[in-house]
Amino acid sequence: xxxxxxxxxxxxxxxxxxTALRERLRHLPGKPDLATVIVSAFDHRTRVxxxxxxxxxxxxxxxxxxxxxxxxxxxxxxxxVLQQWNxxxxxxxxxxxxxIPDLFMISSMHLHSAECDRLIREVxxxxxxxxxxxxxxGPRIRYEPWHAFGxxxxxxxxxxxxxxxxxxxxxxxxxxxxxxxxxxxxxxxAFARARDxxxxxxxxxxxYARRAPRGGPIEELVDTGVQRLxxxxxxxxxxxxxxxxxxPPSNQMTLASQAxxxxxxxxxxxxxxxxxxxxCKFRCSYxxxxxxxxxxxxxxxxxxxxxxxxQIAETFGxxxxxxxxxNFFNNTKRALDIAGTLARKARAGRPHCKVRLGTExxxxxTVGIRDHLPLIRDAGFAAVWLGVEDMTATLVKKAQDKDKxxxxxxxxxxxxxxxxxxxxxxDSQPLVTWKSNYGLLNQIRLLxxxxxxxxxxxxxxxxxxxxxxxxxxxxxxxxxxxxxxxVEPHIxxxxxxxxxxxxxxxxxxxxxxxxxxxxxxxVRLLAALMFSKSAGVFSSAETRPxxxxxxxxxxxxxxxxxxxxxxxxLIDAGAQIYGMIGLFQTYRRTAGWAWRLFRDDIGRYDRVPxxxxxxxxxxxxxxxxxxxxxxxxxxxxxxxxxxxxxPDLAGTLTH
Numbered sequence: 001x002x003x004x005x006x007x008x009x010x011x012x013x014x015x016x017x018x019t020a021l022r023e024r025l026r027h028l029p030g031k032p033d034l035a036t037v038i039v040s041a042f043d044h045r046t047r048v049x050x051x052x053x054x055x056x057x058x059x060x061x062x063x064x065x066x067x068x069x070x071x072x073x074x075x076x077x078x079x080x081v082l083q084q085w086n087x088x089x090x091x092x093x094x095x096x097x098x099x100i101p102d103l104f105m106i107s108s109m110h111l112h113s114a115e116c117d118r119l120i121r122e123v124x125x126x127x128x129x130x131x132x133x134x135x136x137x138g139p140r141i142r143y144e145p146w147h148a149f150g151x152x153x154x155x156x157x158x159x160x161x162x163x164x165x166x167x168x169x170x171x172x173x174x175x176x177x178x179x180x181x182x183x184x185x186x187x188x189x190a191f192a193r194a195r196d197x198x199x200x201x202x203x204x205x206x207x208y209a210r211r212a213p214r215g216g217p218i219e220e221l222v223d224t225g226v227q228r229l230x231x232x233x234x235x236x237x238x239x240x241x242x243x244x245x246x247x248p249p250s251n252q253m254t255l256a257s258q259a260x261x262x263x264x265x266x267x268x269x270x271x272x273x274x275x276x277x278x279x280c281k282f283r284c285s286y287x288x289x290x291x292x293x294x295x296x297x298x299x300x301x302x303x304x305x306x307x308x309x310x311q312i313a314e315t316f317g318x319x320x321x322x323x324x325x326x327n328f329f330n331n332t333k334r335a336l337d338i339a340g341t342l343a344r345k346a347r348a349g350r351p352h353c354k355v356r357l358g359t360e361x362x363x364x365x366t367v368g369i370r371d372h373l374p375l376i377r378d379a380g381f382a383a384v385w386l387g388v389e390d391m392t393a394t395l396v397k398k399a400q401d402k403d404k405x406x407x408x409x410x411x412x413x414x415x416x417x418x419x420x421x422x423x424x425x426x427d428s429q430p431l432v433t434w435k436s437n438y439g440l441l442n443q444i445r446l447l448x449x450x451x452x453x454x455x456x457x458x459x460x461x462x463x464x465x466x467x468x469x470x471x472x473x474x475x476x477x478x479x480x481x482x483x484x485x486x487v488e489p490h491i492x493x494x495x496x497x498x499x500x501x502x503x504x505x506x507x508x509x510x511x512x513x514x515x516x517x518x519x520x521x522x523v524r525l526l527a528a529l530m531f532s533k534s535a536g537v538f539s540s541a542e543t544r545p546x547x548x549x550x551x552x553x554x555x556x557x558x559x560x561x562x563x564x565x566x567x568x569x570l571i572d573a574g575a576q577i578y579g580m581i582g583l584f585q586t587y588r589r590t591a592g593w594a595w596r597l598f599r600d601d602i603g604r605y606d607r608v609p610x611x612x613x614x615x616x617x618x619x620x621x622x623x624x625x626x627x628x629x630x631x632x633x634x635x636x637x638x639x640x641x642x643x644x645x646x647p648d649l650a651g652t653l654t655h
Contacts, residue, residue, distance in 0.1 A: 302341025
């Protein structure tokens, strides 16, 4: 189910409110004695194509954003732990500044649920009078916050609060707690007083538990509603702070005495994620993004983005950036403001002339912005990930088709920008078709021919927060198990077939493996060394200042062009090697699932899994984050908190 929208005109914060909140927090007493540990939960079983290698080479933006916000307002004793790098980390053994931290925070995607729950359970084993306040957030909690509160009567574990919003919600909660906290009082104690006094109910974007007396089991969850969004992203704290808080990679269960030095960040995180825009105008039924953004499109200014990129490049030596955009070309005016500023900075020389950017866009918007693609390339955008999904628009309709897709690829190639397609496989799509482009391999062949050096192919998976999430369970499409093997969160990533009406779903799983093998293989590796698909892009990707290059002699210019061309072929070949390494892991992890789908009986859900704990809003209001069927104790006789409105996509997916 999609998140409900706030009342029209009340979706966004008042301009300047975030800036004012940050300023107030800086002047609150008691911050220097508080220590915080932030963990990015990561389940290493998720390491398959198309994420493998990149998943451990880019420090996640969510935890860096929260860390930056804390440092910005005066919490200097903060450490960020990435389970990608610190697989053995245990909250039971953590010590920061020689003691157990006051705040313990976890950010988690749904894929990494097992690790998120393990971390919460371990923290709850710390002696109650020493235990830190537990806050949980991230994409998993954003849509289904009840997961942070254990419902097993045999295991009494739960977070203290789930934050379903962004940085502003977290900082507003922090302000309330610090304002009520007495000298020397623990953050847990301050939280309990704030909860019991009703002070938390005025903070939209959090969920907390109410327990039975004397620390008994959780009786219900209180949902304060959908957050107000920050409209002007320039009000966010500088993201550069987060990189200074990273825990060094190790196999230790505890924390190092110091954070990762600035001169070593590049070694472990050579790609920097950066927030430039948020929101998308398309309303795809499988995607939760438009509803989460309440149909708003938000962005930073070009000057702010250029400043952040410059700071990160000069401080840590990072020159490769990936924009955390939902659709960068969504708003032409905003995109050109950002691109124009970055292009001007690049022409001025280092460090911006060395910067290379990637982001996500759609085919439709790429064609629409065709006249401005030279400026986009001048700004440093060397690659864009295109949501092609289905070239025939049978599954997803975003104003794309074969001709428009090929046109978008040609336009990008002509402007030396690499197109990186993202595809979706579905029940009605065969592996190969004759005399049409409907088959999966037919489309992949066209994309490679059009200039793609890599691709990703995924099966549609139920996404919490999307329009069709409830229906895919209620219609019997979603698998609960194959034989005696349950469908766990770590396989809900699109690489495993976990929802299908196809009579032989194992064929769909095999098709994914064949598609990747068709694209990444030794034959294509040899071809890439001779006929590179990236030659046009990278052979012109000069990273040296124009003033330096113009002084080259004719022989040096010729040698430089040769170097760039060789580099282009090596990059294309490198993409093939990367794909084959990832493909080995993908076979290792997903082939067994295909065999289970072939051999065993498949169990299916007949209804959407809801919170096992009753949920309600503030007062007698229903919970905004509860799925239909969730018990609401404040409304006797009304077990469904929200009425279903998801469209029936079963027919579309089984066409």
